[in-house]
Amino acid sequence: MALLSIENLQTHLRVGKKEIIKAVDGINLEINKGETYCLVGESGSGKSICALSVIQLLPTGISLHPEGKILFDWAKKEGGSAIVDTLTLEDDDLRKVRGASIAMIFQEPMTSLNPVLNIGEQIVEAIQLHHPDTSDSAAKAQAIEAMDQVQIKDAARRFSDFPHQLSGGQRQRIMIAMALACKPDLLIADEPTTALDVTVQAEILTLMKDLQKDIGMSILFITHDFGVVAQMAHTVGVMKQGKIVEQGKMRDVLMNPQHEYTQKLLASVPENLEKPAKFIPEKNHADDDNVFEIKDLNVWFPIRTGVFRKVSDHIRAVDGVDLNIKRGTILSLVGESGCGKTTLGRAIIQLQEPTSGSVKLDGEELVGLSNKELVPYRKRMQIAFQDPQSSLNPRLQIVTTLIEPMTVHGIGENKEERIERAAKVLEEMQLKRDHLWRYPHEFSGGQKQRIGLARALVLSPEFIVCDEITSALDVSVQAEILQLLLEIRKKQDLTLLFITHNIAVVEYLSDETVVMKAGKIVEQGLTTDVCGNPQQAYTQKLLEAVPRLNL
Amino acid sequence: MTNKKIEMLEHKRSSGFVSKVARETFAGWGAKIGLLWVVILTILAVFSPFLANTVPLLVSKQGEISAPFLRYFNVEDVIFLSGFIILLFIILTPIKKSFFKSFATFVVLMTITVIVANIFVKPPALIIYDDFRLKQNQGEYDWSVNAPIPYSARDYMRDSTDTPLREPLAKSDFPHYMGTEENGADVMSRMIHASRVALTIGFIATGIALVIGIIIGGLMGYFSGIVDMLGMRLLEMFESVPVLFLLLTFVAFFGRNIYLIMIIIGLTSWSGYARYTRAEFLKLRKQEYVQAAIASGLPLRSILFRHILPNGIAPLLVSVSFGVASAIMAEATLSFLGLGSVDAPSWGGMLNQSLKASTFNWWMAVYPGGAIFMTVFAYNLIGEAMRDAIDPTTSKRS
Numbered sequence: 001m002a003l004l005s006i007e008n009l010q011t012h013l014r015v016g017k018k019e020i021i022k023a024v025d026g027i028n029l030e031i032n033k034g035e036t037y038c039l040v041g042e043s044g045s046g047k048s049i050c051a052l053s054v055i056q057l058l059p060t061g062i063s064l065h066p067e068g069k070i071l072f073d074w075a076k077k078e079g080g081s082a083i084v085d086t087l088t089l090e091d092d093d094l095r096k097v098r099g100a101s102i103a104m105i106f107q108e109p110m111t112s113l114n115p116v117l118n119i120g121e122q123i124v125e126a127i128q129l130h131h132p133d134t135s136d137s138a139a140k141a142q143a144i145e146a147m148d149q150v151q152i153k154d155a156a157r158r159f160s161d162f163p164h165q166l167s168g169g170q171r172q173r174i175m176i177a178m179a180l181a182c183k184p185d186l187l188i189a190d191e192p193t194t195a196l197d198v199t200v201q202a203e204i205l206t207l208m209k210d211l212q213k214d215i216g217m218s219i220l221f222i223t224h225d226f227g228v229v230a231q232m233a234h235t236v237g238v239m240k241q242g243k244i245v246e247q248g249k250m251r252d253v254l255m256n257p258q259h260e261y262t263q264k265l266l267a268s269v270p271e272n273l274e275k276p277a278k279f280i281p282e283k284n285h286a287d288d289d290n291v292f293e294i295k296d297l298n299v300w301f302p303i304r305t306g307v308f309r310k311v312s313d314h315i316r317a318v319d320g321v322d323l324n325i326k327r328g329t330i331l332s333l334v335g336e337s338g339c340g341k342t343t344l345g346r347a348i349i350q351l352q353e354p355t356s357g358s359v360k361l362d363g364e365e366l367v368g369l370s371n372k373e374l375v376p377y378r379k380r381m382q383i384a385f386q387d388p389q390s391s392l393n394p395r396l397q398i399v400t401t402l403i404e405p406m407t408v409h410g411i412g413e414n415k416e417e418r419i420e421r422a423a424k425v426l427e428e429m430q431l432k433r434d435h436l437w438r439y440p441h442e443f444s445g446g447q448k449q450r451i452g453l454a455r456a457l458v459l460s461p462e463f464i465v466c467d468e469i470t471s472a473l474d475v476s477v478q479a480e481i482l483q484l485l486l487e488i489r490k491k492q493d494l495t496l497l498f499i500t501h502n503i504a505v506v507e508y509l510s511d512e513t514v515v516m517k518a519g520k521i522v523e524q525g526l527t528t529d530v531c532g533n534p535q536q537a538y539t540q541k542l543l544e545a546v547p548r549l550n551l
Numbered sequence: 552m553t554n555k556k557i558e559m560l561e562h563k564r565s566s567g568f569v570s571k572v573a574r575e576t577f578a579g580w581g582a583k584i585g586l587l588w589v590v591i592l593t594i595l596a597v598f599s600p601f602l603a604n605t606v607p608l609l610v611s612k613q614g615e616i617s618a619p620f621l622r623y624f625n626v627e628d629v630i631f632l633s634g635f636i637i638l639l640f641i642i643l644t645p646i647k648k649s650f651f652k653s654f655a656t657f658v659v660l661m662t663i664t665v666i667v668a669n670i671f672v673k674p675p676a677l678i679i680y681d682d683f684r685l686k687q688n689q690g691e692y693d694w695s696v697n698a699p700i701p702y703s704a705r706d707y708m709r710d711s712t713d714t715p716l717r718e719p720l721a722k723s724d725f726p727h728y729m730g731t732e733e734n735g736a737d738v739m740s741r742m743i744h745a746s747r748v749a750l751t752i753g754f755i756a757t758g759i760a761l762v763i764g765i766i767i768g769g770l771m772g773y774f775s776g777i778v779d780m781l782g783m784r785l786l787e788m789f790e791s792v793p794v795l796f797l798l799l800t801f802v803a804f805f806g807r808n809i810y811l812i813m814i815i816i817g818l819t820s821w822s823g824y825a826r827y828t829r830a831e832f833l834k835l836r837k838q839e840y841v842q843a844a845i846a847s848g849l850p851l852r853s854i855l856f857r858h859i860l861p862n863g864i865a866p867l868l869v870s871v872s873f874g875v876a877s878a879i880m881a882e883a884t885l886s887f888l889g890l891g892s893v894d895a896p897s898w899g900g901m902l903n904q905s906l907k908a909s910t911f912n913w914w915m916a917v918y919p920g921g922a923i924f925m926t927v928f929a930y931n932l933i934g935e936a937m938r939d940a941i942d943p944t945t946s947k948r949s
Contacts, residue, residue, distance in 0.1 A: 351846055371851075378848030385839035393840040395861040401840075404857075405847035455843060 002030040002073070003218050004054065004186055009068035011046070011053045014061075023049040025242035026068075031186070031235075036212065036219040038229045038250070041239035042265070042474040047222045050239070051188045054220070055102050056086055056094055074101055075185060077130070100130040103179035107191040109171035113163040119174050120159035123147070123181050130182045146177040149214075150207060169200035173207070180211060188220045193228065197336040198501065202545035205231055224474065226269050227504075227547030230254060238262045254549065268479035270504035271549050291463050291495045292325040292348060297357035299340070299347045317343040318354070319519035325463070330489065330496040332510035332527065334503065334542070340519040345465040345499050349381040350374055361463075379409045382456035386468035388448035392440040398451055399436040402426075402458050409459060425454045428491075429484065446477035450484070457488070463495045470505060482509055503546045507531050515539050570650070572865070575940035582936035585929035592926065596747040597635040600628050603700040603740035605680040611693040620698075623678055629668045631747065634661055651861070680706040700728070702737035704744035704896045711735065719914050730914040732904055741896035742918055748897045749926055752813050752882045753875035759817025761871060764824025769855055771825070772832025779829070786822045794819045794881070802890050809882075809892040816881050820874065827870055831863030838862075865941040872934030876927040883923050898923050 011024035023046045031037045039047045052058045054070055065087050074097060075081040086097065106112045114122060123143035128134055134142070140159070147155035150173040163171060172192060179187055189208070193201040205228065212219060221232050229236055229250065236254070237247035238261065246259040257263045266272060298321075300314035317340040325331055333341045346352040348359055350366050359366045361377060369377075385391040393401060402422035403415070412418035423433045429450040440448060449469055456464050466485070470478040482505065488494060498510055506513055506527060513530040515523045515538065523536045534540045576582050601608065606620040637660045641653050680703055687695055702708070708731070713723050715735040720726060729738040771782035798815055805811055835841055836859060844858045885891050886899030887906075898919035905915030 346842075349846060351842055375848040378846060381846075383843065383846045385843065387839060391839040391843065393844075393858050393862065396857070404844075404849060404853065408847065408849055408853075452843070455847075459847065 003033045003035075004073070004220070005030040005071045006050075006054070007069040007071065009050065009053060009070060010066050011049050011058070012064050012066060013049070013058075014064070022242050024053060027239075027242075027244050029237055029244065029247065031218045031220060033185070033218055034212070034216045035234045036221055036232050037235045037237065038221045038223060038233035039237050039239055040223055040226065040229050040265075042224060042476065044241075045239040046242040047239050048190055051104070051190055051220060051222055054086060055098055055104055055188060056089070057104070072097065072102070072186070096130075099126060099184070100182045101184055102186045102188065103182065103184040104188040104190065105172070105175045105179050105192050107194050109168050109175060109195060112175055113171055115163050118160045118162050119147075119166070120144075120161075123174070123178050126178045127181045142181065143177075146181045147174070149180065149211065150174070150177045151203075152177070167200075168196055169204065172196065172200075172204055176204075176208065176211070180215065180217075183215060184217060186218050186220065188222075190222045191224070192221075194223070194225070198503070198547075199336065199541060199545040201228075201547070205547070208232070225547065226254065226266065226475075226549050230549050231547045238265070265475060266549075268476040269549055270475075270479070270482070270502070270508040273479055273482070273508050275508065289327045290324045291327050291362065292323070293358075293360040293363075294321060294323040294325075294348065295358040295360075297321045297323075297344070297347060297359060298355045299343050299352060300355040316340075316519045318347055321357075321519075321521055323514065323521065323524070325495060325497065326512070327462075327495055328493060329511045330485075330498055330509055332506040332513045333497060333499045333516060334501060334506055334513060335516035336501065336542070339516045341499050341516050342467055344516070345383070345467055345497055348497065349383055349463075349465055350377075351383065375408075379405075379411075379459045380461050381463045381465070382459060382461040383465040383467060384449070384452045384456050384469050386471050388445040388452070388472055391452045392448055392455075394440050397437055397439055398422075398426075401451070402436070402455055405455070405459055411459065422454075422458055425458050426451070428457070428488070429454045430480075444477075446473055446481065449473065449477075449481055453481075453484075453488075460492070462493070463497070465497045465499065467499045468501070471500065471502065478505070485509065503531065503543060515542065572868075572937065572940050576933065576936045579936055579939075581932040585932035585936070588925055588929035589933070592746050592750055592929075593635070595743050596750045597631045599631075599743045599747065600624065600698075602698055603702060603704065603737070603743045604698040605701060605703040605706045606678075606683055607687065607692070607695040607697050609696040611695070612691065614693070619683075623674055624672065625674045626668045626672045627747065629672050630661075630665055633664045633668070637661065637664070678703075678705075681710040684710060700737065700740050700743070702727075702740045704736065704741045705894065706736060706740070708735040708737075716908065716912055716915075718912075729918050730912070732901070732915060733908055738901070738914060738918060741901060742898070742922060745896040745898050745901065745919070746922070748809060748882065748892075748895065749879050749922070752809075752816070753878050753930070755810075755813040756816040756820065756878040756881075757871055757874045759814060760821040760874065761824055761867070763818070764821035765828050765860070765867070767821070768825035768828025769832050769860065772829040773836055773855060773859065775833065782825070782829070786825055789819060790822045792819060795884075798885060799890065802885075807890065807892050809895060809897070812882060812885060812891070813878075816878050820878070823870060823874070824867060827866050828863065831866065832859055835859045835863050869934050869938045869941065872930050872937060876930035876934070879923065879926055879930075 006027055006029045009024055009027045010022065013021045013023050015021055025046070027050060029037065039050065041047045049058070053063075053065065054072075068087065070086045071083055072086055073081060074084045077096075077100060084093070084097070086094065089097065113119065120140065120143055123146055124136070124139045127139045127142050144155045144159060147158065152158055152170060152173055163174075166174065176192075192208075193204050196204065208219065209232065211217075219232075221228075223229060233250040235247065236250050237244045238253065238259065239245070240261050246253060246257065246262045253262065254266065257266055297318055298316070299318040300316050302311040303313045303315060304310065305312045319340070321344060333345065335341045343352055347354045350359070350369070354367050357367060361380065364377075366374065366377060392398075399419060399422060402425070403418040406412055406418045406421065412421055419436065423436055426435055427433060431447065431450055431454070435443075435447075435451075440451070443451065452469070470481050473481065485496065486509070489496065498506075500506060510527045512525065513527045514521055515530065515536070517538050523530055523534065523539045530539065531543065534543055577586060595602065600620060604620050606623050608620050609616065609618050637657060641657055686692065702725075708725065711723075711725055713725065713731070713735070715731055715733050717723065717727060717731045719728060719730040719738075721730070727737050727739065729742065732738055732741065767782055767786070771779045794816070797819060798812060801811060801815055841854065841858050844854050849858075882891065882897065883899030883902070886897045887903045889903050891897050891900045901919040902916060902923075905912060905919075908915065
């Protein structure tokens, strides 16, 4: 008998008064003891809802289960075991199961700990809740042991730290420690590493695997990343629109996918995308034909302390960067969060005022110009953003968003001509002409990103900063956007600065790569060199941490 | 898909944010009741000369038909009527336009009306109401049509032998639905005419406060740094001014002018709006679409008023409806203290009258008190519903 077996589970969510969404629509799966089951799918496929159904954390008012069973082999703490259906379990029993036998960790480490309690207390609380007879000192000892287990250094001393004193990775470790403090039989991990940097992700994944070996628990692991699946899973289930379209042993599914949806998803992973033939710009640019020449660029943010807000130190977001961006190349800027890559991108196009240094566009100095003086240069350098939700003004029709910059820069004779041009650019972005007359909320994330790119392209710039434009997108949509970018580049003489943390995307897309760490450039060169044969220790570590799909 | 569903989708596509919020706001019962009351109030205010007037609406004198009440229209009557017509015109014209454009059109047309009305409307300075009743009684007209309440607000019934302070519906030659006040004027007529003060004070005071608040708050939020610092200090200075004492002083110096009071309430109550606007601008200026607007080299005017303001206006709209309610309360308080306008009727002033009389006359307290309560309640209901519509996370409905 499997530890958890879900039989024909239906989870419906009520939207409005009558409408119902079948978030989970007839799922069957089994998780054996000590096994990791990876549920993988794109956003909105119902994988999180499925996990929340297991532990019964969905609000009762809006969710209902017209059919199905979630059978859990409940090894009771007071001895004996019984097979229970968590869907019909009484609240009292459910509370005993939650935390003690089924534990859960969430995606967002920043918000899943209570900020006003210190981390030790939170672990102790979890222990004493399920083992009320544990004494305070014993619970504390257990908590410290649990923290040791998740490799928090100097656990006894950090016991009374508050969540804000820990980094994202450490918080996720504490979450894991809390979840494991009661030695559950099943751990549900809902995208536990999605919000973390690759190096931290690698550590957490290794930790989870080690702990699983020690304790022998089962894991229901939810993710959208096939790289992570390849690292973690014994069994994989691929979800699409509330249904599992394919499941099986991890190797079978990843190496030899049967269902066409799985095939499509796997083909969209940047590592599997067909690498385009090396692109040679039509106009052969000389080697020293640089769009941007950046010398000793600094962006420092002051840290003020004391009563008089005296500047005591600086955060050096960008610290003495020298960089030449060759015309017609795609330059990737990679690094972990907080390394200053976004700030550098914005400082180059003068969205962020540099503290000192020089940025030359075609030999013309940009640093020190006033906003008015910058206007003629703005047309030549554009930016596209990460978050599809906030990159378009929700109150303006797409047409207004697109033609307003054209009007300012005097592109097109009259409004009709501008609208015509906007429509053309939209069509280039594989959108429809009548999308011009819609508002942003009517589009999906991928469509919004295309419109964001269109807004940059209507001014026919020479240079575009793409700031993590695919990070918030599903893999299949990401693949489409990446291919689109390459196509545009083929048509126009365009230089791209592609800021990302995703190494696979870098390898697929870019000609040159720059690796940043703590505001400084660590390594730069041709992508094939940097990614294929990294020289610096940091680059090597970064590349090793990337969860690879090839088994 | 049925036709109706397609229609709905089409509708969704073309509707902007304001109409969406309006739809959601007035979906519930509370806001509907609030809106109904405000509409009733507006109709009363606009048509008060038609509803409560001693001067007959239509008379026939030796076969010649005339409308004598038109001659006695004062500036206020003209402004209210034309305002109503402009509003209807803007709402009913089939041309699609944004909320902000219609609003701007309304403000501009109203300003013109106010100026024109002040120059050209010259009603007779003295009205002897008793004359009209006398003429009618003597049979000078062939026939005449009177207003439903045949008493003007300032008609003190000098020709009547009834004692003042009569109870509602007391038996008399002149029936009064809500009784009379201490000078003998009809309470219901005064109630109807006073709805104008309640309506205008809300809009003028809040309008002034809103404009100042948005400009100062917006500049503070967008530029931050030293501008923000200075702006905040200015704001704190204004917040520390006790409004009631300021009003007392102004009334002492400049006399009891209701419009002056509105302006002062407006000039001193913008700090809340400025704080809201500042917070929104601080948050929104780092939004990516604002960054994109800057990166496209758009002029500051467009960035502030096209890309930031419409997105930050939502919490302001909520506080506006509460602001209107509190402005009405402020005016009522002043009038209650006996500092309101002397002659023009106002609800707060009527409450004051009820207090001053030697006996407690319930009809002098209940009607104006009830009206103030209903009006403030109505605006609060609308504000509450609007907050839920704008920010679904605060909604009580899950």
